[in-house]
Amino acid sequence: MKIVLDAMGGDHAPPVAVEGGVLAAREYGVEVVLVGREEDARRELARYDTSGLSLPIVHASQVIEMEEHPAAAVKAKKDSSMVVGMDMVKRGEADAFVTMGNSGGALAAALFRLGRIRGIRRPALSTVYPTTTGFCFMLDVGATTDCKPEYLLQFGMMGAVYAERVLGVANPRVGIVSNGEEEGKGSILVQEAYQLLKASPLNFVGNLEGKDIAPGLADVVVTDGFTGNVIVKLSEGLAASLMGIIKDEVKKSLLTTVGALLSKPAFDQVKKRLDYAEYGGAPLLGVNGVVIVGHGRSNAKAVKNAVRVAKRAVEGGMLAAIKEGLQDRRV
Amino acid sequence: MKIVLDAMGGDHAPPVAVEGGVLAAREYGVEVVLVGREEDARRELARYDTSGLSLPIVHASQVIEMEEHPAAAVKAKKDSSMVVGMDMVKRGEADAFVTMGNSGGALAAALFRLGRIRGIRRPALSTVYPTTTGFCFMLDVGATTDCKPEYLLQFGMMGAVYAERVLGVANPRVGIVSNGEEEGKGSILVQEAYQLLKASPLNFVGNLEGKDIAPGLADVVVTDGFTGNVIVKLSEGLAASLMGIIKDEVKKSLLTTVGALLSKPAFDQVKKRLDYAEYGGAPLLGVNGVVIVGHGRSNAKAVKNAVRVAKRAVEGGMLAAIKEGLQDRRV
Numbered sequence: 001m002k003i004v005l006d007a008m009g010g011d012h013a014p015p016v017a018v019e020g021g022v023l024a025a026r027e028y029g030v031e032v033v034l035v036g037r038e039e040d041a042r043r044e045l046a047r048y049d050t051s052g053l054s055l056p057i058v059h060a061s062q063v064i065e066m067e068e069h070p071a072a073a074v075k076a077k078k079d080s081s082m083v084v085g086m087d088m089v090k091r092g093e094a095d096a097f098v099t100m101g102n103s104g105g106a107l108a109a110a111l112f113r114l115g116r117i118r119g120i121r122r123p124a125l126s127t128v129y130p131t132t133t134g135f136c137f138m139l140d141v142g143a144t145t146d147c148k149p150e151y152l153l154q155f156g157m158m159g160a161v162y163a164e165r166v167l168g169v170a171n172p173r174v175g176i177v178s179n180g181e182e183e184g185k186g187s188i189l190v191q192e193a194y195q196l197l198k199a200s201p202l203n204f205v206g207n208l209e210g211k212d213i214a215p216g217l218a219d220v221v222v223t224d225g226f227t228g229n230v231i232v233k234l235s236e237g238l239a240a241s242l243m244g245i246i247k248d249e250v251k252k253s254l255l256t257t258v259g260a261l262l263s264k265p266a267f268d269q270v271k272k273r274l275d276y277a278e279y280g281g282a283p284l285l286g287v288n289g290v291v292i293v294g295h296g297r298s299n300a301k302a303v304k305n306a307v308r309v310a311k312r313a314v315e316g317g318m319l320a321a322i323k324e325g326l327q328d329r330r331v
Numbered sequence: 332m333k334i335v336l337d338a339m340g341g342d343h344a345p346p347v348a349v350e351g352g353v354l355a356a357r358e359y360g361v362e363v364v365l366v367g368r369e370e371d372a373r374r375e376l377a378r379y380d381t382s383g384l385s386l387p388i389v390h391a392s393q394v395i396e397m398e399e400h401p402a403a404a405v406k407a408k409k410d411s412s413m414v415v416g417m418d419m420v421k422r423g424e425a426d427a428f429v430t431m432g433n434s435g436g437a438l439a440a441a442l443f444r445l446g447r448i449r450g451i452r453r454p455a456l457s458t459v460y461p462t463t464t465g466f467c468f469m470l471d472v473g474a475t476t477d478c479k480p481e482y483l484l485q486f487g488m489m490g491a492v493y494a495e496r497v498l499g500v501a502n503p504r505v506g507i508v509s510n511g512e513e514e515g516k517g518s519i520l521v522q523e524a525y526q527l528l529k530a531s532p533l534n535f536v537g538n539l540e541g542k543d544i545a546p547g548l549a550d551v552v553v554t555d556g557f558t559g560n561v562i563v564k565l566s567e568g569l570a571a572s573l574m575g576i577i578k579d580e581v582k583k584s585l586l587t588t589v590g591a592l593l594s595k596p597a598f599d600q601v602k603k604r605l606d607y608a609e610y611g612g613a614p615l616l617g618v619n620g621v622v623i624v625g626h627g628r629s630n631a632k633a634v635k636n637a638v639r640v641a642k643r644a645v646e647g648g649m650l651a652a653i654k655e656g657l658q659d660r661r662v
Contacts, residue, residue, distance in 0.1 A: 210560070226521075255594075266590075
């Protein structure tokens with residue numbers, strides 16, 4: 001298997017991206033094609049023992065930066081690592097593309113170069129979201145801001161395929177984010193999507209209020225890209241703020257400081273349970289190729305795990321399964 | 332001043348509601364009219380020394396339960412504590428109505444009995460939301476699920492009036508929830524509301540991403556009732572889940588358990604900083620009367636503080652200020 005890794009993507013690229021690529025090639029036995037500035041990639045690669053590993057470099061002279069306007073950057077930078085990498089997937093020269101870069105850029109590059117799967121109305125960015133019982137899979141978290149009911153139905157189908165084929169969840173429970181539990185609650189969009197999901201072959205468990213997400217009442221959480229983006233960023237902000245408030249209060253006395261030092265191993269475990277690096281990345285769904293997007297802050301372990309996610313998506317036949325899902329006239 | 336308190340509203344009514352009413356009458360020197368089943372209210376009242384306090388009872392034979400369908404319940408139960416209480420405000424026999432009951436019921440009763448302020452397009456439920464620096468005021472959190480840009484502009488104006496007149500925030504910063512920081516980011520609704528807010532006399536600070544709410548980047552957080560409801564319930568769920576995960580991990584060893592016991596005072600302070608009881612309740616804005624809705628789980632202290640909120644809203648001339656705000660042609 002041949003997976004293209006964006007050597008220039010992420011806050012700590014190229015060093016961290018290349019390190020993650022080396023770890024992935026070593027651990028998963030896949031060919032990892034590093035796409036990016038050849039000189040940079042070669043210099044980073046020289047720091048590791050890569051004997052026996054397949055880590056070719058494909059030169060791309062440009063980089064889509066984290067703050068650039070996605071569509072404009074993709075159009076202007078035809079020799080960027082994202083565009084060159086996507087084109088390799090398009091031509092069938094690679095099985096998947098993995099990036100820790102600008103997620104809007106990845107979306108734009110995928111739409112321009114790979115296009116959508118025939119029949120899919122809109123693409124969705126996804127994420128693995130930690131819950132008290134493990135994790136759930138959430139989409140859309142930012143690709144399609146204004147949605148129609150049919151888009152949400154397709155997000156549910158694609159999410160279920162991914163949960164089953166890649167995350168290994170049998171008969172995944174699909175829920176939709178709403179502002180009330182009962183059928184009939186929600187915005188007009190959600191009420192209509194509810195009926196479509198209910199009539200579909202999916203294992204639909206109904207509306208999820210905000211409070212139902214963290215306890216893990218669904219395996220696949222469907223929402224529009226606006227709400228999903230707010231949920232993900234709010235959650236990150238809240239967890240950080242709560243930890244900050246706890247630190248503040250703990251520091252106010254010697255006793256509580258000592259207590260916190262003693263209980264530190266427990267807090268380290270909490271952090272580990274919430275650590276995105278374990279999941280590595282999540283797919284851009286609906287585009288005609290396997291594209292995995294990771295967090296810009298990713299460390300080498302997260303990059304390695306994102307490559308694993310790509311490998312599983314290819315092995316699990318994710319694209320074919322989505323196309324098959326579209327054959328059901330209820331989707 | 333005369334404030335009507337729903338003696339039957341909330342998970343622990345009537346005992347907790349009546350206790351809160353007694354505390355409020357004692358501390359704030361206002362007349363607290365208890366509306367509800369006379370027998371119940373009288374029995375609870377007998378448990379306190381109420382000498383010198385003004386705590387009349389107004390009988391209402393029915394109760395709108397927490398799980399009832401709001402509009403249907405309000406129509407069917409003409410002698411419910413909510414309807415009877417709202418009618419007292421409508422007839423000018425009381426200055427404000429306070430309830431810890433079904434918030435949808437309070438909304439329906441307010442719309443049917445008090446009506447909207449002339450010129451206000453839609454009502455908004457609000458909440459005081461804790462931040463790392465104190466709190467912000469958020470609306471709508473569930474009254475108007477599907478919004479138009481003009482509604483959000485009016486929410487911003489009403490929120491600013493409330494923050495200034497009742498919460499005592501000078502020149503409050505008004506932000507709008509979006510899925511990106513820059514102008515031009517957001518759903519079509521948010522993009523259009525952004526332009527209206529920008530052109531208004533409000534101190535508009537622009538888009539707020541989910542991560543910008545907890546750090547307190549705005550005093551007034553404007554959003555539609557769907558997104559606001561998801562934010563509030565997600566936050567409650569996340570805080571509870573995170574605390575649950577911390578407890579789980581702490582219990583796994585003797586050392587971390589001892590550490591947690593020592594640092595308990597700090598965690599008690601954290602809880603206090605996040606405690607809704609300090610704020611008591613928040614207004615239902617846009618209706619033609621002062622209506623304060625508190626959390627169903629409220630304890631007596633929260634009920635007492637909700638009465639204080641009502642008192643401040645009356646003293647601050649909240650209604651008149653909202654009507655004045657509508658005179659500006661930009662709102």
